[in-house]
Amino acid sequence: MARPDLVPTLRELCIRVVSDTFEKRPTFVGLQAEDIKSITERLPLDLPLELAGDVIDDERYWWRRSTRRWRNSEVGAHGNSWKQLYFERNLQDALEQFDPEMSDLDQLRRLLSYSARFVRFLEITQLPSHLDLAHIFDCLDVSLCGLSLTYGMRDVGMDFERGLFGMRLPDCRSLARCLESCEALTCLSLSNNTLDDDGVRMLMSGMVDNLSVTHLDLSCNKIADRGVRALAKVLDSRCTITSLDLSDNVIHQEGGRALARALKQAPALTRLNLALNQIGDEGIRAISHVLQDAWGLTHLSLSANSGSNECVGELAALMQTNTVLRILDVSCNELGPASGPIILDALAQNEGLTKLDVRLCGLETEDMLRVEQALRQRQDAEITERVMGR
Structure with missing residues (x-):
């Protein structure tokens, strides 16, 4: 001192x-x-943003500026850079609070253009303005790698209206036009947007020619069979999607069959999450049958899909033949106690499977314990091999 x-x-x-x-x-x-x-x-800490962004690279300065403005800041979600965190959260706040009647669109576009050097990922939790997404992509097209977009509304209280929530068809059309030409975006999350079949079909019209998106999250929506059929047409040999999350939708048997057909010609896809749908025995059998020959997926979740003991045969055949699959989740399907020995026998024939979730499937307690023991031995052996390999 x-x-x-x-x-x-x-x-x-x-x-x-x-x-x-x-x-x-x-x-x-x-x-x-x-x-x-x-x-x-x-x-x-209140220097003009454009001045500070051009001149100051010191992370401690941006740490002080960020923590003073936001109480909870997780730098790991922003490239481990406090400067990146500040610009991304500042832009997020500007977009979420934008009011076309009260705010200046030119000023917002200026902020977008200047922030493009520092912004890599945007998480937007509300967009009451339903802003044309072309404004965002025109300014961030070459820098934006990830976008999480939810059309929600915070702190509505007693002013709740269902129309305030969800992605409308014009929003889908706007995003589809942007997806046609964007080249940097790799992760796209549209979870919890009440997306229906018409919205997905509109989105897929823009995804047809997109060769950048590798992770697509459409979970927690209202997508049914028509929407899945449109999505399945995009999953061809040119498609670059490696991870697809369709959990918690309203997909039935026909949608399951459409996805099964798509898996034959989508070699890039390695992760598929269909949990909390209703594809039933027929859908599970169709997907399991295709994956006996199409060895692309490493992670598959069919949890809570109204399956029964009628789909156990195809699941067992999948486990026996597909040595690429590493994680399989069939929990919360009524497979019944008779399925336990069948699953154990299939598991013994495939040493590649390292995680199998069969909880709440009606298996006998003894069979459950044997499954857990077999998987634990494999995981321990994998860890030992990894350590010894070093």
Whole structure:
């Protein structure tokens, strides 16, 4: 701690002057790293964003600026960069609070254009303005790698209206046009948007020519068989989607069969989540039958799909023949106690499967324990092999 009775050094005086007048003369040219650090520690946290973004790279400055503005900040979700976190959350707030009647669209586009250098992922939890997404993609097209978009509304209280929630058809059309030409976007999440078949069909019209999206999350919507058929047409040999989440929708048997046909010609797809749907025995059998020959998926979830003991035969055949599949979840299907020995026999013939979830399937307790023991031994052996390999 500096003593008040001591005269500050010339270096200390210079640091004070530079930090106090930084907004007028924003430069670190000719300064040593130690001096730059001392100056940034004294800089105010309300400097104009464009000025700070151009000149200041010190992570501690952006950490102070971020934690003062937002109480909870997880830097790991923003490339482990506090500067990236600040720009992404600042842009998120601007988009979520944008009101076309009260806000300036030109000012928003200026912020979008300037932030493009620092923004890689956007998570938008509400968009009451239903802004044309072309404004976002036109400015962030070459930098935006991930987009999580939910048309919700926070803190509505007693003013709740169902029409305030969900993605409308014009929103789907706007996003579809953007997807036709975007080249950087790899992760797209549209979870919890009350998307129906018409909305998905509109979205897929833009996905047909898209070769950048690898992770697509359409969970927690209202997608049924017609929407899945439109999606299945996109899953061809040119498709780049590796992870597809369709959990918690209203997909029935026909949708399951459409996905089964698509799996024959979608070699890029490695993860498929169909949990909490209603594809039933027929849908489960169709998918299981195709995967006996189409060895692309490594992760498959068919949990809670109204399956019964009638689909156990195809599931067992899948487990016996597909050595690429690593994780299989068939929990919460009424497979019945007679399915236990069948599943155990199939598991013994396929050493590639390292996780099999058969909870709440009606298996005998002894069979459940034997399944868990077999999988635990495989996991322990895999860990040992990995350690020894080092």
